[in-house]
Amino acid sequence: MKRLYPDVTCYENGFVDVGSGHSLYFEQSGNPNGIPVLFIHGGPGAGLPPNYKCFFDSNKYRIVGYEQRGCGRSTPFANTSHNETWINVDDIDTLRNHLGIGSFLLFGGSWGSTLALLYSLKYTNHVTGLILRGVFLARQEDRDWFLSPNGCAAQLFPEYYRKFTKDIPSPLSTKGICQFYNSALQSNNDVLRHAALKRWYQWEERLSRITLPPGVGDSTSHYPMPLVTSLATLECHFLSNNCFLEENYILENIDKILHIPGTIIHGRYDMICKTGAAEALHKAWPYSQLQIIPDAGHSTSEPSIGYALCRATRDMSRFLQESKK
Incomplete structure (x- = not known):
């Protein structure tokens, strides 16, 4: 079919x-x-x-x-x-x-x-x-696959992982990444919060398909901001709490x-x-x-x-x- x-x-x-x-x-x-x-x-x-x-x-x-x-x-x-x-x-x-x-x-x-x-x-x-x-x-191994520096995603997409984990203190870990983003997404600083929303969403979107349309993974301008907001906020919320x-x-x-x-x-x-x-x-x-x-x-x-x-x-x-x- x-x-x-x-x-x-x-x-x-x-x-x-x-x-x-x-x-x-x-x-x-x-x-x-x-x-x-x-x-x-x-x-x-x-x-x-x-x-x-x-x-x-x-x-x-x-x-x-x-x-x-x-x-x-x-x-x-x-x-x-x-x-x-x-x-x-x-x-x-x-x-x-x-x-x-x-x-x-x-x-x-x-x-x-x-x-x-x-x-x-x-x-x-x-x-x-x-x-x-x-x-x-x-x-834990499923969450690490997506977020850990030793996960498959980070190993195959190092340049995108570098952007995703920018400013997060070393050593990187699934727990540390969740804590960083959870704090940023709850911030009263609109600039910080919006940047974190977009970076989380870009990481997810870049991993989702083998071949992406031009610009996907580098920009969220062609996606509705409500989708970016709900996906990043709720995904981080659940992963931060071990689902x-x-x-x-x-x-x-x-x-x-x-x-x-x-x-x-x-x-x-x-x-x-x-x-x-x-x-x-x-x-x-x-x-x-x-x-x-x-x-x-x-x-x-x-x-x-x-x-x-x-x-x-x-x-x-x-x-x-x-x-x-």
Whole structure:
């Protein structure tokens, strides 16, 4: 399958109150009587991408998208108060109940894969299957892959890492980098705060794809500042707090979802989420299928990643329909 599905307009959108002053934006598209699927975006802080519905056959799927606490149209924007991992997991169930869905397929990429796995571990009976892209298990080694001077990203992109870690005291470490940026992003100095937002975002964006358009990685002028703000603020917040998870929590509890079917799609040259995490998850989860995409990195904007995701949703729809018979 060498194409994405046509984009469709949503037939419903709105907000759901999840408590502590937070309200989440959601929308529904496709077939109201189709297979319910929840698109869980990455980040933390990315919000819904414009083309996320193109991974699903709108005739077969009831497509639900939402924006996590502090992201996109959800309010309050870029807010870290009452914004932790398990709270976000519970938000998914609040949304499920609000929409009257008994169980759904979870489709999550990067940080979205983390939330999808955690939701499945806690609310197993409400999950029919998983499609995961760019797996992030939130372990120390996964955070180091992205931030540590000894991580793969720093080793392969030293000139960008030098810019990213400018002014951070040596010796560099994942913890020290998070502390530096967390302080800068909370600063009352607007110039310092905006510079830190852009530098964090530039680092993430440069790693996301094998080939970038001209200027990407050196400038954020072509990206909306709200996206830069929420991604940098929330990503730093979660990574500074070890993603609010016990070390290796997902793999140590994977036995709870061994019966759930899943597809794992991971770019071989993913510099944000290590390919070894996808392999470790697959080995611990026999009912999963792992597809390592040979010519891709992390982003769904890379064609081979997008095509693989479309094939995965097509195959999963067939499997779920057959399992009902």
